[in-house]
Amino acid sequence: xxxxxxxxxxxxxxxxxxxxxxxxxxxxxxxxxxxxxxxxxxxxxxxxxxxxxxxxxxxxxxxxxxxxxxxxxxxxxxxxxxxxxxxxxxxxxxxxxxxxxxxxxxxxxxxxxxxxxxxxxxxxxxxxxxxxxxxxxxxxxxxxxxxxxxxxxxxxxxxxxxxxxxxxxxxxxxxxxxxxxxxxxxxxxxxxxxxxxxxxxxxxxxxxxxx
Amino acid sequence: xxxxxxxxxxxxxxxxxxxxxxxxxxxxxxxxxxxxxxxxxxxxxxxxxxxxxxxxxxxxxxxxxxxxxxxxxxxxxxxxxxxxxxxxxxxxxxxxxxxxxxxxxxxxxxxxxxxxxxxxxxxxxxxxxxxxxxxxxxxxxxxxxxxxxxxxxxxxxxxxxxxxxxxxxx
Numbered sequence: 001x002x003x004x005x006x007x008x009x010x011x012x013x014x015x016x017x018x019x020x021x022x023x024x025x026x027x028x029x030x031x032x033x034x035x036x037x038x039x040x041x042x043x044x045x046x047x048x049x050x051x052x053x054x055x056x057x058x059x060x061x062x063x064x065x066x067x068x069x070x071x072x073x074x075x076x077x078x079x080x081x082x083x084x085x086x087x088x089x090x091x092x093x094x095x096x097x098x099x100x101x102x103x104x105x106x107x108x109x110x111x112x113x114x115x116x117x118x119x120x121x122x123x124x125x126x127x128x129x130x131x132x133x134x135x136x137x138x139x140x141x142x143x144x145x146x147x148x149x150x151x152x153x154x155x156x157x158x159x160x161x162x163x164x165x166x167x168x169x170x171x172x173x174x175x176x177x178x179x180x181x182x183x184x185x186x187x188x189x190x191x192x193x194x195x196x197x198x199x200x201x202x203x204x205x206x207x208x209x210x211x
Numbered sequence: 212x213x214x215x216x217x218x219x220x221x222x223x224x225x226x227x228x229x230x231x232x233x234x235x236x237x238x239x240x241x242x243x244x245x246x247x248x249x250x251x252x253x254x255x256x257x258x259x260x261x262x263x264x265x266x267x268x269x270x271x272x273x274x275x276x277x278x279x280x281x282x283x284x285x286x287x288x289x290x291x292x293x294x295x296x297x298x299x300x301x302x303x304x305x306x307x308x309x310x311x312x313x314x315x316x317x318x319x320x321x322x323x324x325x326x327x328x329x330x331x332x333x334x335x336x337x338x339x340x341x342x343x344x345x346x347x348x349x350x351x352x353x354x355x356x357x358x359x360x361x362x363x364x365x366x367x368x369x370x371x372x373x374x375x376x377x378x379x380x381x
Contacts, residue, residue: 136222136328136345138242138313140256140263141273172239172329173254175262187261192253193240196262 119155123162126152131172144176153180164204171197215331222327222345229340234324235332244278246326247302247314248285255281275350278304278311287353293338295321299354303338307347315341319357 130148137143144150152159153176160181167174171193178200179185186203187196204210215233220226244255245264253264257271257278266284270277279289282302293303297319305313315325315338325341326332335341342348 131329134328135237135330138244138254138256138326138328139273139311140254140258175260179260185260189261191261192264193262 119158120162123152123155123159123166127166131170140173140176143173149177153177156181160204161209164201164210167197167204168201168210175200219327219331219333223341223343225340225343226333226335229336231333231335231340233331234334235326237330238326238332239329241326242328243326244281244314246324246332247316248282249316257281273310275304275306275309275311278314279351279353282314282353286355288355290352290354293317293323293349293352296354298357300357301352301354303349304351304353305342305346305348306350307344309350310347311350313341313346 126148130143130146130152133148134143134146152163160178163174163178163181166172167178175187175196182203184203186199188199191199201210216226219233238251240254241251242254242256245251245253248255250264254262255265256263257265257269257273259271265271266281269280269284282304287302290299290301293301295317300319301317303315303317303323304311305315313325315323315335317323318334322334322336323338323340324332324334327341333341338349
């Protein structure tokens with residue numbers, strides 16, 4: 001049975017609303033803003049006001065403060081990072097933005113964002129295989145250049161909560177991946193393994209990635 | 212433990228033909244280079260970022276020369292053989308295709324001790340025990356005078372008996 005464009009659109013939208021965006025809504029919104037709506041912030045938000053709101057989604061938990069903080073962490077030098085989001089209903093704004101995404105953009109997002117379940121399954125497979133296949137190496141170079149480790153880095157920001165939880169539960173040499181993805185490094189020269197683990201866990205808690 | 216031995220012998224087939232013992236639980240806080248250097252608090256590797264340690268003043272390059280210099284900072288000198296000389300403590304550096312991979316340290320009994328990546332410490336009778344596709348082969352042996360307090364058969368070790376005993380494999 002042939003799927004109509006509108007059904008396909010609804011399917012993508014459902015999929016995104018249901019799962020992916022809970023994980024990292026800022027990536028989606030920023031992608032949308034940067035690639036499809038290159039215009040001043042006020043103009044862009046005003047254009048969204050004219051659009052019908054999407055149905056309730058699972059984005060209610062997303063507070064403006066949280067959104068602002070994450071944006072500043074992710075893109076400190078961007079225009080977005082300097083905007084004062086206080087008083088802005090980010091969840092509503094996000095829903096409107098998503099509801100206005102054209103089909104090709106939704107397909108793009110669906111293609112490049114994993115659902116939480118997909119992401120967890122991929123991450124667990126890669127992490128377990130990496131741990132097993134590098135268990136006898138002392139070489140940091142071999143560990144971080146292993147194809148599975150590189151794929152985990154390639155998962156990007158979506159993988160940060162999983163990486164940090166993995167570090168919390170089964171401490172291993174995830175420092176390189178964390179630094180590559182986060183663009184940050186809370187460890188200090190002279191830290192040993194345990195101190196580096198603690199530094200990253202503290203960082204993850206401070207950023208809201210883990211509890 | 213049998214499962215651990217099977218895993219080890221798959222990775223290091225030479226272990227099937229020599230005496231060896233698993234001497235510790237897996238640990239991710241230190242590696243073979245640190246263990247050979249007598250340091251169980253850090254992971255030694257010539258990379259720039261924490262938490263990896265490399266002696267100050269030694270080039271942070273994954274080359275045999277850098278590893279030799281790292282052990283020279285501990286008083287080791289380049290030496291040719293792995294024969295037991297009770298008055299000397301020895302380390303063996305392994306390399307694969309010229310790239311350093313592993314280090315083992317000789318105990319006063321003559322037995323070698325190796326930390327295997329993030330896995331176990333093992334004690335093996337001969338250096339060839341961990342040679343193969345994983346670590347390559349021994350590329351350099353170094354020695355330094357063994358400290359008086361750690362020399363001799365203070366622990367009651369008899370190297371000849373240890374080396375001649377039957378395999379402890381199940």
